[in-house]
Amino acid sequence: MSRSPIISDIRLAAQALREGRLVAFPTETVYGLGADAINEYAVAGVFAAKERPEFDPLIVHLADTIFLKQIVTEIPPVAARLAERFWPGPLTLVLPKQEKIPDLVTAGAPTVAVRVPDHPVARELLFEAGIPVAAPSANRFGRLSPTTAAHVAEQLDGRIDWILDGGPCRVGVESTVVRPEGDTVELLRHGGVTVEALEECLGVPVRVATPVLDERTPAVSPGTLASHYAPLVPLQLLPMVARETLPTARLGWLAFRHAPEWARPGDAVEVLAPDGNLQAATAVFFAALRRLDAAGVSAIIAEPFPETGLGRALNDRLRRAAATKHA
Ligand code: TXA
Ligand code: MG
Secondary structure (H helix, E strand, C coil), rough: CCCCCCCHHHHHHHHHHHHHCCCCEECCCCCEEEEEECCHHHHHHHHHHCCCCCCCCCCCECCCCCHHHEHHHHHHHHHHHHHHHCCCCCCEEEEECCCCCCCHHCCCCCCEEECCCHHHHHHHHHHHHHCEEEEEECCCCCCCCCCCHHHHHHHHHHCCCCCEEECCCCCCCCCEEEEEECEEEEEECCCCCCHHHHHHHHCCCEEEEECCCCCCCCCCHHHHCCCCCECCCCCCCCCCCCCCCCCCCCCEEECCCCCCCCCCCCCEECCCCCCCHHHHHHHHHHHHHHHHHHHCCCEEECCCCCCCCCCHHHHHHHHHCCCCEEE
């Protein structure tokens, strides 16, 4: 029997959040594991359930932009502009925090990451709960993000109170994380809002923080760590693999448009979007990686996506998965 029941009762879930319980809930990007952001005890439960190190801060979710002034001390014009344009939606803003936001939420940083999700169930839940909700992606630390309620149950059953079901996530990759910097922003994580869309809104170039793929380099945004978003099976990224050195055992292939030429009979193949639509590929990305992970293959070989639009977020996740060391 499931110890973290999958439910569709939004009021029950909202009540549970107010009582300091842990509730996984759908957003347009991925499922989040929510807790009352002001309740340190509840937030500590999120870190425990995920086995997440406490140096990695959480995103606070709001029902509406109007509540932003209740948790931050300053809204620079650039942030106001982006919020106006992209909220509700897959954009996270890093802003100076008010004192009431516990240090545990921000990993001791004077800033808090915040967003208004664009999902009817998430918004109703947040309105009904009437509190800011801290929520990382609802997976065990470092593993693949969940895009269905069943994915959440696979990793967190028995560790959390409820899983609120809202169907599969529409976007499929996490929010873009940015920090205001004068008249532009520094991009800390690629995600559902593309660099192109941000630049179009701001009218100036965005500064993309150098990705940290080496564990010895300290990260500006802790979630930009190497070895993240990883399947259990080792993942290798083309073109860094030579055909001659491919393992002889059965392989899994993650491809964008076409089945890879190198795939052999019996290999598991996931083609994400035969029509070349990056949005469609993003929506099924984590689910396809999960299927390959469960297919009994010795390694997953992934093809990079075009380095444009949402392709940047997908390539970022693949590089981190490839950087993961397997015992
Ligand atoms: O789409 C999403 O963002 C999902 C859904 C549930 O909203 N959430 C999510 O949370 O992906 P999580 O915890 O997996 O990723 C949060 C990211 C991490 O990269 C973290 O380092 C960064 O946000 N972050 C949080 N607070 C920060 C802060 N104060 N300064 C810089 N980066 C911060
Ligand atoms: Mg995550």
